[in-house]
Amino acid sequence: MNPDFAAPHIAILGGGPGGYEAASVAASLGAQVTIVERAGLGGSAVLTDVVPSKTLIATSDLMTRVEEAAAALGLRFDTDNGAPLTRSALRADLKVVNDRLLGLARQQSADIRAGLEGQGVRIVLGSGRLVDPHTIEALTAEGTERIVADAVIVAVGAHPRELPTARPDGERILNWAQIYSLDELPEELIVVGSGVTGAEFASAYNGLGSKVTLISSRDRVLPGSDTDAAELLEKVFERRGVRVLSRSRAESVERTGDGVAVTLGDGTKVTGSHCLLCVGSIPNTDGIGLEEAGVALSESGHIKVDGVSRTSVPSVYAAGDCTGVLALASVAAMQGRIAVAHILGDQVTPLNLDHVASNIFTSPEIASVGATEADVAAGRIAGDVVTLRLKSNARAKMRNTTDGFVKIISRKGSGTVIGAVVMGSNASELIFGLAMAVEQKLHVDDVANTYAVYPSLSGSLAEAARRLHVHM
Numbered sequence: 332m333n334p335d336f337a338a339p340h341i342a343i344l345g346g347g348p349g350g351y352e353a354a355s356v357a358a359s360l361g362a363q364v365t366i367v368e369r370a371g372l373g374g375s376a377v378l379t380d381v382v383p384s385k386t387l388i389a390t391s392d393l394m395t396r397v398e399e400a401a402a403a404l405g406l407r408f409d410t411d412n413g414a415p416l417t418r419s420a421l422r423a424d425l426k427v428v429n430d431r432l433l434g435l436a437r438q439q440s441a442d443i444r445a446g447l448e449g450q451g452v453r454i455v456l457g458s459g460r461l462v463d464p465h466t467i468e469a470l471t472a473e474g475t476e477r478i479v480a481d482a483v484i485v486a487v488g489a490h491p492r493e494l495p496t497a498r499p500d501g502e503r504i505l506n507w508a509q510i511y512s513l514d515e516l517p518e519e520l521i522v523v524g525s526g527v528t529g530a531e532f533a534s535a536y537n538g539l540g541s542k543v544t545l546i547s548s549r550d551r552v553l554p555g556s557d558t559d560a561a562e563l564l565e566k567v568f569e570r571r572g573v574r575v576l577s578r579s580r581a582e583s584v585e586r587t588g589d590g591v592a593v594t595l596g597d598g599t600k601v602t603g604s605h606c607l608l609c610v611g612s613i614p615n616t617d618g619i620g621l622e623e624a625g626v627a628l629s630e631s632g633h634i635k636v637d638g639v640s641r642t643s644v645p646s647v648y649a650a651g652d653c654t655g656v657l658a659l660a661s662v663a664a665m666q667g668r669i670a671v672a673h674i675l676g677d678q679v680t681p682l683n684l685d686h687v688a689s690n691i692f693t694s695p696e697i698a699s700v701g702a703t704e705a706d707v708a709a710g711r712i713a714g715d716v717v718t719l720r721l722k723s724n725a726r727a728k729m730r731n732t733t734d735g736f737v738k739i740i741s742r743k744g745s746g747t748v749i750g751a752v753v754m755g756s757n758a759s760e761l762i763f764g765l766a767m768a769v770e771q772k773l774h775v776d777d778v779a780n781t782y783a784v785y786p787s788l789s790g791s792l793a794e795a796a797r798r799l800h801v802h803m
Contacts, residue, residue: 338361338362338363339362339363339480339481339482339674339675340362340363340364340365340479340480340481340482341353341354341357341362341363341364341365341480341481341482341483341484341671341674342364342365342366342367342467342478342479342480342482342483342484343364343365343366343367343483343484343486344367344459344460344461344467344483344484344485344486344487344619345366345367345368345374345459345485345486345487345488345615345651345653346366346367346368346370346371346372346373346374346443346454346486347373347374347375347376347377347486347488347651347652347660347663348373348374348376348486348651348660348661348663348664348667349484349486349488349649349650349651349663349664349666349667350366350368350374350484350486350650350651350667351366351372351373351374351443351447351667352663352664352665352667352668353484353486353650353667353668353670353671354366354447354450354452354667355446355447355450355452356667356668356671356672357671357674357675358447358450358451358452359450360671360675360677362671362674362675364451364452364453365452365453365454365455365467365478365480366447366452366453366454366455367455367457367459367467367469367478368454368455368456369456369457369458369459371437371440371444372440372441372443372444372447372454373436373439373440373443374486374488374651375488375489375490375508376488376660376663377436377439377440377443378436378437378440379436379507379508379511380507380508381660382432382435382436382439383432383433383435383436383511384507384528384531384532384535384692385692386431386432386435386436387428387429387432387511387535387539388531388534388535388692388694390423390428390539391423391534391535391536391537391538391539391694392535392538392694392756394421394423394538394539394540395538395571395694396694396756397421398421399731400730400731403731404731421540422540423516423539423540425513425514425515425516425539426514426515428539429511429512429513429514432511433511455469455471455476455478456471456472457469457470457471457472457476458470459619460618460619460620461483461485461619461620461621461623461624461626461647462477462620462624463624464483464624464625464644464645464646464647465479465480465481465482465483465646466478466479466480466483467480467483468620481646481674482646482647482648482674483646483647483648484640484647484648484649484650484667484670484671484674485619485621485626485634485642485647485648485649485650485653486649486650486651486653486663486667487614487615487616487619487651487653488614488615488651488652488653489612489613489614489615489652489653489658490508490612490613490615491506491507491508491608491610491611491612491613492610492611492612492613493506493608493610494581494583494584494608494610496582496583496584497523497581497583497584497593497606497608499608500586503586503590503591503604503605503606504584504586504591504605504606504608505605505606505607505608506607506608506609507528507532507607507608507609510532510607513605516536516539516540516541517536517541517603517604517605518541518542518603518604519541519542519543519544519590519602519603519604519605520533520536520541520542520543520544520603520604520605520606520607521543521544521546521591521593521601521603521605521606521607522536522543522544522545522546522606522607522609523546523581523584523593523606523607523608523609523610524546524547524608524609524610524611525545525546525547525548525549525551525552525553525554525575525577526553526554526555526609526611527553527556527691528609529545529547529552529607529609530545530552530553530564530691530693531691531692531693532607532609533545533568533573533693534564534568534573534692534693534694535694537568537571537572537573538571538694542572542603543572543573543574544573544574544575544576544601544603545568545573545574545575545576546576546579546580546581546593546595546601547575547576547577547578547579548578548579548580548581549577549578550577550578551565551577552564552565552568552575552577553691553697556691556697556699557697557699557703557704557705557738557752557754558704558705559704559718559736559738559752559754560697560699560736560752560754563734563735563736563754564693564695564697564754567694567695567734576595576601579595579596579597579599580595580596581593581594581595581596582594582595582596584606584608587602589604590602590603590604590605591603591604591605591606593606612652612658613632614631614632614633614634614652614653614654614655615653616628616632616633616634616653617632621634624644624647625643625644626642626643626644626647626649627642627643629655631655633653633654633655634649634653634654634655635654636648636649636650636654636656636666637681638669638681638682639669639670639672639673639679639681639682640654640666640667640669640670640673640682641670641673648670648673648674649666649670650663650664650666650667650670651663651666651667654666656682656684657684657687659687659689661687661688661689662682662684662687665682666682669681669682685701685702686700686701686766686769686770687700688700688762688763688766690758690759690762692759695732695734695735695754695755695756695758696753696754696755696756696757696758696759697752697753697754697758698752698753698754698758698759698761698762699750699751699752699753699762700750700751700762700765700766700769701740701748701749701750701751701766701769702714702740702749702750703740703750703752704716704738704740704750704752706750707740712740712742712749713742713743713744714740714741714742714743714749714750715740715741715742715743715799716738716739716740717738717739717795717798717799718736718737718738718795719736719737719738719791719794719795719798720735720736721733721734721735721736721737721754721755721788721791723791724786724788724790724791725785725786725790726786726787726788726790727755727788727791729786730756732755732756732788734754734755735753735754735755735756735758736752736753736754736755737751737752737753737755737761737791737792737794737795738751738752738753738795739751739765739775739778739792739795739796739799741775741799744801745774745801746774746775746776746799746800746801747772747773747774747775748765748768748769748772748773748774748775748777748778748796749769750769751765751766751768751769753765753792755788756788757788761788761789761792764778764789764792765778765792775796775797775799775800775801776796776800776801778792778793778796779793779794779796779797779799779800781793
């Protein structure tokens with residue numbers, strides 16, 4: 332590093348993925364870094380959202396796979412005269428499950444904090460607000476502190492949206508941050524909202540043993556996802572006993588003594604023991620000095636940013652769910668890294684959402700990247716599409732996996748991989764190779780000619796790519 336280099340000071344408001352990734356990268360590049368966080372490092376992604384929910388899902392998914400594969404794979408209990416393993420023989424101790432997932436969340440938060448402190452990042456625990464484009468005022472247990480910096484990154488995240496007619500009480504009516512306070516499994520859980528969060532929790536609690544009703548205001552679950560995947564998931568839900576009420580809008584939710592009642596738009600009442608609200612999120616941008624500092628917000632309250640995470644104020648950047656760009660931890664982290672690179676004059680590649688890989692952690696999982704089949708069907712992209720069902724895959728048969736597929740989209744004529752969908756067990760892991768192919772503009776032959784382990788689910792990636800070969 333140049334000895335004349337004067338280390339700039341970067342102040343970060345918020346310790347979620349956008350904030351802590353930015354802090355780590357900035358510290359590694361020699362910057363002085365201060366991060367202000369009110370709840371704990373990792374933000375809601377680690378403490379109340381991604382880490383807890385995916386840990387819950389891991390337990391549920393294991394129960395589901397064991398139950399569905401038990402008879403086929405020859406699993407027996409010695410204590411029940413060799414009878415096949417059944418749902419009645421499996422039980423989730425929700426208190427143990429929730430204690431474990433909250434413990435993992437705290438441990439992950441502590442690990443993030445230790446890692447940042449090891450890099451020399453100063454951590455201030457407290458609530459922060461922008462005083463001006465270069466100053467964060469932090470209210471801590473010791474008092475008020477003003478942190479003056481060369482640049483500020485705002486990464487304050489979001490919180491669950493509430494309905495005026497369905498206020499969570501933390502006992503029977505819950506949002507996704509409160510659900511882990513339960514000690515006993517809900518007997519009859521009503522999930523309001525059929526987007527990613529609603530579908531994941533419906534799948535998880537169904538797997539744990541709850542009777543689940545999913546209320547969807549749209550024609551189907553996961554309205555923004557691949558149609559084949561969403562339709563297959565609905566079939567899986569039906570087979571496993573999840574009741575899906577499509578084209579049904581929840582107007583209100585109320586307590587009914589030892590249960591809840593959800594009133595739909597047509598006046599119908601749906602009753603259950605608990606209700607989980609998954610109706611979106613609100614950015615945590617209110618009352619933290621953004622508008623006073625001149626930072627432009629959208630009508631929804633999200634911070635407006637450009638491709639390098641800059642706001643309307645040159646010294647203020649933003650990352651994560653508070654920007655409304657794409658509510659994924661990976662995108663938040665990328666926004667934070669891009670902001671730091673731009674602040675420090677490092678090599679910068681603007682954010683490209685066309686190549687973002689994402690995953691829906693239902694059982695089975697649904698992973699996707701790049702262009703969609705809907706893009707091809709609508710004529711927005713000239714592409715070829717191949718779908719290969721996993722039921723023909725040898726490893727899938729060994730594992731008794733019957734639900735899922737691999738779909739690859741290539742550019743018509745050139746054969747470049749431009750999109751993919753994987754549905755099945757471990758889809759979140761399998762999508763990485765296809766995401767790399769999209770990012771690096773690989774040809775389908777590059778994927779097809781890469782050796783895949785036999786037997787493996789990844790073998791279907793190569794097979795699907797082979798079917799897209801362009802004969803010259």
